[in-house]
């Protein structure tokens with residue numbers, strides 16, 4: 527799809543740099559929040575097309591931040607993809623229950639990362655175009 531505005535919520539600079547590189551290489555614009563709280567604030571003011579959410583974050587963890595985003599009419603339509611080293615089956619379930627629309631584990635599989643981002647953007651952009659409910 528390209529040209530999407532993606533908010534990266536990540537407290538680890540190396541992870542952030544890698545994700546930013548991959549997204550910009552695919553033609554997207556990125557923004558960076560370093561805590562769950564900052565992520566929520568930026569989602570409200572900048573209205574990104576997609577949020578990549580680390581789960582272990584300072585101030586407010588990614589599960590809580592996602593729950594808040596998904597319960598706020600201002601931000602609930604923005605797709606959230608969890609990106610996390612929490613790879614136990616229960617962690618994935620918990621992320622989806624918190625309202626995440628997708629889930630990626632670290633260390634990252636780059637092909638899967640690109641595919642998940644593009645699929646999620648496409649799915650949510652279709653909902654916008656048809657004027658139907660956004661998930």
Ligand SMILES: [Mg+2]
Pocket residue numbers: 536537538580581582583
């Ligand atoms: Mg982290």
